[in-house]
Amino acid sequence: xxxxxxxxxxxxxxxxGMYCELARSRDEASxxxxxxxxxxxxxxxxxxxxxxxxxxxTRLELCAECLSDATRPRPVAELPAxxxxxxxxxxxxxxxxxxxxxxxxxxxxxTDFLPEAGGAWRSLLCVPLANPQGAVQGLLLCxxxxxxxxxGFAGSLRLSGSFLxxxxxxxxxxxxxxxxxxxxxxxxxxxxxxxxxxxxxxxxQTCQLISKVLHSPYTVLLQGETGTGKEVVARAxxxxxxxxxxxxxxxxxxxxxxxxxxxELFGYRKGAFTGADSDRxxxxxxxQGGTLLxxxxxxMPLVLQAKLLRVLQESEIRPLGSNEPRQIDVRIIAATxxxxxxxxxxxxxxxxxxxxxxxFPIELPPLRQRAGDVAQLARYFCDKTCAFLQREALQWxxxxxxxxxxxxxxxxxxxxxxxxxxxVLLCEGRELxxxxxxxxxxxxxxxxxxxxxxxxxxxxxxxxxxxxxxxxxNRTHAARELGMSRRALHYRLAxxxxxxxxxxASCS
Numbered sequence: 001x002x003x004x005x006x007x008x009x010x011x012x013x014x015x016x017g018m019y020c021e022l023a024r025s026r027d028e029a030s031x032x033x034x035x036x037x038x039x040x041x042x043x044x045x046x047x048x049x050x051x052x053x054x055x056x057x058t059r060l061e062l063c064a065e066c067l068s069d070a071t072r073p074r075p076v077a078e079l080p081a082x083x084x085x086x087x088x089x090x091x092x093x094x095x096x097x098x099x100x101x102x103x104x105x106x107x108x109x110x111t112d113f114l115p116e117a118g119g120a121w122r123s124l125l126c127v128p129l130a131n132p133q134g135a136v137q138g139l140l141l142c143x144x145x146x147x148x149x150x151x152g153f154a155g156s157l158r159l160s161g162s163f164l165x166x167x168x169x170x171x172x173x174x175x176x177x178x179x180x181x182x183x184x185x186x187x188x189x190x191x192x193x194x195x196x197x198x199x200x201x202x203x204x205q206t207c208q209l210i211s212k213v214l215h216s217p218y219t220v221l222l223q224g225e226t227g228t229g230k231e232v233v234a235r236a237x238x239x240x241x242x243x244x245x246x247x248x249x250x251x252x253x254x255x256x257x258x259x260x261x262x263x264e265l266f267g268y269r270k271g272a273f274t275g276a277d278s279d280r281x282x283x284x285x286x287x288q289g290g291t292l293l294x295x296x297x298x299x300m301p302l303v304l305q306a307k308l309l310r311v312l313q314e315s316e317i318r319p320l321g322s323n324e325p326r327q328i329d330v331r332i333i334a335a336t337x338x339x340x341x342x343x344x345x346x347x348x349x350x351x352x353x354x355x356x357x358x359x360f361p362i363e364l365p366p367l368r369q370r371a372g373d374v375a376q377l378a379r380y381f382c383d384k385t386c387a388f389l390q391r392e393a394l395q396w397x398x399x400x401x402x403x404x405x406x407x408x409x410x411x412x413x414x415x416x417x418x419x420x421x422x423x424v425l426l427c428e429g430r431e432l433x434x435x436x437x438x439x440x441x442x443x444x445x446x447x448x449x450x451x452x453x454x455x456x457x458x459x460x461x462x463x464x465x466x467x468x469x470x471x472x473x474n475r476t477h478a479a480r481e482l483g484m485s486r487r488a489l490h491y492r493l494a495x496x497x498x499x500x501x502x503x504x505a506s507c508s
Contacts, residue, residue, distance in 0.1 A: 005152050014042055015156060019163060028171050032064035033071040035164050040066040043153050045142040047114065047121070051083060051093075052138035058214060058240055060084055060093065060139075067115060086113050089139060090242035092126040094217050096136050098158070099126040100151040104143075114143055125150035129161030136215075137165055194236040196229075197380050198373035202365035206233070213360045214241045219312060221297075221357045222335040224364030227414030230335040231293060233364060238291040243331060246290030249283050254299035262304055263320055272321025284317045284328050291331045297357065298338035298349060305350045312356050332357075367412040372469050375401050377413060381420040382432065394424060395431045403434045406462035408497075461496045464489075468498075 005011050018038040025031035036048040050064040060083040064071065083089055088109060092099040101124040104111060114121050123144040128136045140161050142150055194210055196203060210233070213220055220237060222230040231250060238248045256264060267282030283292055294300070300308065311317055312332060316325040334357045343349035367374065379396065386393050400423075409415050423436040464478075471477040479489040 011042065011156075015160065018042065018160065022164065022167055025167075028168055028175075031164070031167060031171065033066075035160075036064045036066040037069075037071050039140065039142065039157060039160070040069065043125075043142045043144075043150060043157075044148070045125075045144045045150070046118070047141075047143040049113070049141040049143075050138065051089065051141065053136075053215065058211065060086075060089065062113075063138075068118065083113060084242055085245060086110070088124075088126065089113060089141075092128050093136060093139055094215060094242050096128050096130075098128070098151070098154045100124070100154070102147065102149075113141075119145050121145055123148045123150055125154065125157075127154050127157050127161065129158065129165060131165045131169070132162065194240050196232065196236060197377050198370055199376065200365075200370040200373045202370050203373065206362065206364065209360075209362050210237060210240075213237070213362075216360075217331060218359045219331075219357055220333045221359075221361040222333065222364060223340075223361060224337065225366050225412055226337045227412035228337075228364040228366055229413050230337075230364060231295065233362065234291070234293045234333045234335060237333060238331075241291075241331075243290050247287050248291050248293070249287045250293045250295060251283055252295045253304075254296040258301040258304060261301070262307070265304070266307070266317050266319050268320035269322045272319075276321065279319075282317065282319060284311065284330055285326065287330045289329055291333060293333045293335060295335045296337070297334040298336040298340055298343055302348075302350065305353050309350065309353045309356060312353075367409045367416065371465070371473075374404050374409075374416065377416055378404055378420050381417050382424060385421045385424045389424070392430065394427060397431050397433050400432050400434050400437060402462040402466065403437055403439070403458065405465050406458045407439055457496060460492070461498065464492060464496065464498060 018035075021034055021038060022031060025034050032050055036050050040046075040048045046068055048066045049062060051060050052063045053059070054061055062083065088099060088101075088111070091097070101109065102122075104121050104124055111121065111124070114124075121143045123146070125142040127140045127142075129138045129140055130136050138161070140157055142153070142157075144150065194207055196207065214237060220234075222233055224230055234250075235248060238244060251261075251264065253261060263280075263282070265282050265284060267280050267285060268276050270276055270278050294308075311328070314325075315329070316327050318325045340349055340354050340358075344351045344354050367377075375396075378401065382394055382396070404416075404419075411418075419437060419439070422438060423432050426436045426438075427433075464482075467478045467482055468475070471481070475489055475493075476486055479486045482489065484492075
């Protein structure tokens with residue numbers, strides 16, 4: 001670790017002194033300030049900065065800085081507003097790789113995060129910092145105005161950063177344990193935090209999963225029924241992650257035959273086949289630095305599955321007609337509505353590719369399991385459609401919302417969107433009514449008795465769902481308000497195939 005350091009014994013002694021100094025720090029603020037000051041002395045750099053991810057893992061914040069032996073913070077006006085757009089920082093953070101640049105004066109790099117006063121910066125070292133569980137939580141940056149071999153400090157500074165994070169976590173634990181006042185439980189993440197519509201338990205759990213994978217390079221596999229919003233979630237992962245300034249490209253693997261899909265993804269060189277009159281880059285290269293969504297991955301031909309596996313393992317592609325591989329830096333998100341384990345068992349999908357794609361699976365809930373989200377989504381689609389048609393906003397009648405709440409929506413959110421858009425076109429007044437909602441009937445029948453039974457079941461279903469939602473899924477309270485026993489309520493829920501709601505108390 002110390003082979004590239006001029007005086008390794010003296011450096012090791014200074015490291016031990018730094019650990020003792022950090023252990024004596026009074027609070028979290030002094031701990032961070034003492035750390036960057038000690039790193040400045042160890043590395044001989046005029047600037048050291050400590051960046052940490054916030055609690056939501058969606059924002060990178062400058063927490064401490066030592067500039068010319070001074071740890072006083074710079075004025076807020078001199079600081080960039082958003083470090084998530086800094087490509088050098090995000091590369092080291094998301095790839096979990098040490099970044100060393102020996103010459104910043106060449107003009108190739110954007111360094112807005114470095115202070116301008118005092119002259120130009122020449123050398124830069126950026127070290128990702130991981131907690132004891134191995135998750136990257138921040139960055140340590142060292143910069144010098146003279147050429148310096150800073151890469152020799154990377155190993156020891158990475159371990160020192162892990163020690164710092166452990167000390168910080170320990171002080172936060174002491175502070176929570178010392179307080180005598182009851183603390184409010186952490187509010188569950190809302191779906192709207194990532195531009196998603198819905199506040200149900202299922203959507204909050206989906207957003208929790210998104211937050212875990214947002215700042216990591218892992219491949220995400222989105223699974224769920226048709227119309228559940230897989231492309232919307234993929235867009236959210238891209239837009240709220242460090243690659244949001246780069247391209248976001250979507251390719252439906254079921255939309256093209258095998259040979260066209262291969263040339264579309266990998267590109268080709270002039271003369272690779274008849275009609276290839278010029279070079280063309282594929283979608284992997286077009287999405288360089290960004291995100292590529294491979295929709296309906298379950299329909300990809302087996303031959304292309306083998307090539308995709310190599311792309312995921314080696315991060316390189318070879319265009320058609322070329323002998324030279326090309327390195328790519330693309331985040332792959334796969335989506336499918338099909339049961340991949342079943343396809344693997346039948347030999348229609350490669351088992352090794354399935355396990356490689358499934359690094360971080362996210363199962364999107366169908367709309368029928370998102371209690372309370374139907375009305376919110378319906379209002380959103382209605383307002384959006386009215387704005388598109390440049391007409392006055394419409395109101396929803398209670399009976400129309402109740403009718404929507406009792407419908408199963410086999411087409412999920414996509415079906416609801418089309419249903420609302422059609423209702424807006426049919427509505428000639430200022431309020432949407434049940435007659436504007438052309439709901440599909442699963443078993444149409446001309447019998448007046450059967451039609452009456454279906455309508456009564458719809459009314460009963462809507463009433464039960466509304467009462468359960470009102471009481472947060474508590475079936476005892478709902479049965480008491482409806483004037484029936486809990487056993488009778490269970491029977492009606494089973495007969496109408498209503499999924500039981502989770503009590504609100506279990507969400508906190």
